[in-house]
Amino acid sequence: MPKIYISIGSNQDAERQIRFGVEQLKYYFTDLVVSAVYESEAVGFDGDNFLNLVASAETQLTISQVDQAFKMIERAAGRVRGEAKYSNRTLDIDLLLYDDLVCDKPIQLPRGEILHHAFVLLPLAEIAPKALHPVEKTSYQELWDAFGKKEEQKLWAIDFEWSKTP
Template identity: 80%
Template sequence: MPKIYISIGSNQDAEDRIRFGVKQLGYYFSDLELSSVYESEAVGFDGDNFLNLVASAKTQMTVSQVDQAFKQIEKAAGRIRGEAKFSNRTLDIDLLLYDDLVCEKPVRLPRGEVLYHAFVLLPLAEIAPDLKHPVVGEAYQALWQSFTNKDQQPLWAIDFDWQH
């Protein structure tokens, strides 16, 4: 059964939306594992801080079906499609990896943000430190250790109340 890695983020009513998103993912996928939740400043626009994490799960769905499930969860959380790339998000769920599949359609895999955004790379390195990026061939922990934009993209782990 394929293993997927999922980026989850929000900066609008973020704690509730993160809890909602993770709960919904649990209905669609099995063996859900979560990284720590990280807080970071908005990138590319003025907005509230974001909460982000990465989850892994197993699925029997195709990449297209996974993508559609994510869009349904985002919509149920109040996400409106067509927003500017750098803007506030009620809930943003992105497929980062689908096993070691490399493709451009129906979504780009591995997702490009993995290598360029601390809020994706650090939580991914936390839950899959020895897993290797299917294109560059380096383990995520090594990629995080050599990540050069840590000062420009500060983030910090927070205590997250999953029960609220």
């Protein structure tokens, strides 16, 4: 069964949205493992801080079906499509990796954000430190160690209550 890695983020009612997103993912995927939750400043625009994490799971769905499941969860969380790339998000769920597949369609894999955003690479390195990036052929831990902790990409782990009820 293919293993996937998923980026999850929010900066609008973020704690509730993150809990909702992860709970919804459990309906579609098996063996869900989540990283710590990280807080970071908005990148590319002025906005509230984001909460981000990465999850891994197993699936029998195709890439297109996984992408559609993510869009359904985002819609249920109140996300409206057509927003600017860098803007506030109720819930943003992206497929980072689908096994070791490299492709441009139906979506680009591996997702480029892995190599460019600390809020993706650090939690990915946390849950899959020895896994190799399918293009770079370097482990995620090694990629994180070489990342260079860019000044504009500060992030910090937070205590997150998964069981908190709304």
